[in-house]
Amino acid sequence: MISIDWGAFALVFGISFAAAVGIVVFYALGLRLLSAGSPDDTGDDGAVVSGTRGARPLAATVGGYACLAIGVAAVLYSLYLIIPQFH
Known part of the structure; x- marks a missing residue:
């Protein structure tokens, strides 16, 4: 009879x-x-700011690209773990 290790299943899930x-x-x-x-983009009062595009702060640019890089790195690492030829 096959037994399922529910603890390991819950951990993986x-x-x-x-x-x-x-x-x-x-x-x-x-x-x-x-x-x-x-x-x-909304203003401080929650109203939509109309007009020309403002300059994006440097911290937002660096943070945005860092967040996207973290996501890409996680996807690439998961592919590395899944595909056995990469080991």
Whole structure:
């Protein structure tokens, strides 16, 4: 009779879910940081700022690209773990 190790299954599920959520969060945060200063960005009062595009702060640019790089690195590392020819 085959027995399932439910503890190991739950562990794999939990880590996979956390990794997927982490990749999505970093991607979304990177896009948000890179869109800072765009015409559809909201002002301090929550109203949509109309007019020309403002300059994106350097910290937002660096942070946005860093978040996207973290997501890309996580995807590449997961492919490295999945494909046996890379080992």
